[in-house]
Amino acid sequence: MADRPLQVTVEDVAREAGVSRSTATRALRGHGRIAEATRTRVESVAGRLGYVPNLAASDLAAGGTGVVGLMLRDAANPVYGALFSRIEVAARDAGLELVTVTIGADPGGEQQVQALGRLLGMRVAGLLVATGGVDSHRLEPFASEVPIVRVGRDEPSAAIHAESYDEAWHGGLLAARAHELGHARVVVLGAEAATSFGEHERAEALVASLGATRVDRVATGAAPDDGVRDALAAVDAGATAVLCASDTRQLAVLRALAERGVDCSTSGWDGILPGLDLLGLSTVRVPVESAADAAVERLAALLDGDVDLPIHRRWRGELLPGRTLRPVEHA
Incomplete structure (x- = not known):
């Protein structure tokens, strides 16, 4: 029985603590918004069972509820670059690992659909879709496999969650x-x-x-x-x-x-x-920051099976008056 601790998995810890796998993962990594009582319970169970985390990259590649995919339009675009940076920070804080694919010009959306397929092939537990180039009907088959949150674009489908700009x-x-x-x-x-x-x-x-x-x-x-x-x-x-x-x-x-x-x-x-x-x-x-933070928080909650939000939500920014839009000068 000396090798028993190496056989204890995070699933064992989660089951014993009465939480989801992703909650257990975030609690053990010290990330995410988790109640202190929950974190203490998970750590206590892990210690009692002798859980030893496997941090090898191969473990992440094997999938699981702590690994999510992000499909992003070309990050050279300032808006998508800012969105990417914010999502990275929010994902880290939530204890989620990101696997990211960026797509440039793709008018027909074929490359984006293929990229989603590759992400699912990596056994990601959920998807963040930060591109407007894939229509709802092409996303819905993926939504039947894993939770999807669209970021920055309105989403008419009731099968796909969205945090969009108003x-x-x-x-x-x-x-x-x-x-x-x-x-x-x-x-x-x-x-x-x-x-x-x-x-x-x-x-x-x-x-x-x-x-x-x-x-x-x-x-x-x-x-x-x-x-x-x-x-x-x-x-x-x-x-x-x-x-x-x-x-x-x-x-x-x-x-x-x-x-x-x-x-x-x-x-x-x-x-x-x-x-x-x-x-x-x-x-x-x-409101890039608001949409990014909300999308990651929503996906983390979906992975925990705990979402009490409208499926689609819009965020409002502001007008910056500047100097380039000026009053009309009448002759």
Whole structure:
């Protein structure tokens, strides 16, 4: 019986302590939001049973409720980079191990679906999906295997949890600012849904909130300067502002305006760029931190079988007025 302690698993500890495996794992690692009484009970049971943790990487690769997958759009994008950093911190605090896959341009979503399959092949216990490029009907088969939490995008499916940005609210903030400053004709520079669902959703929300304002819509490709020429053509025709669905697009518009020596108001969306305050960009600051923290907390709770939340929740950011969206000057 001398080798008995090496045969004791974290499942044995969890069962004896009356908690889930993930709760036992987090308690023994000293991570996560766990009641002190629960942590003490788990540690006591582990000591009594002689549990010896196996910290080898092969143990993590074997799966289990402490290992979760994260699929992320290209982390070179400032918003996704900030989201990735925040999710990493939140996962560590929750005692979860992350296996991450990043995907670049993928208009059809095929690479993203394949990436999800690879993550499931690693026997992850749950998935965080931080990309808008996979439709609900393609996620639902994965949701039948493990809990899924979508991060940053609205989710219509009742099978998939979501912590998203309230883009309708954000669109209303920006539209109200444009009205306040006297803009009666604007350009809305967004993206095709297949290129960037998030930017497409933002443009739709903004147009819906602009009401009687005359809108010249430009739907673009993936590159930040796509659609800029069409936007400037609308400015030449009388539009007084270019409202962009991302800050990188706003910068591309500002660069093109400067090259032509044309003065025109602009706004963006994201609010994450370093030095944004120095640049004076008018933008919507999305609540990346709130959505990331809530998504990790939700997935950890799902793995514990303990969730008492609406399946879909939206987080609201703020308008950063900046200097690039200015009052209309009437002759």
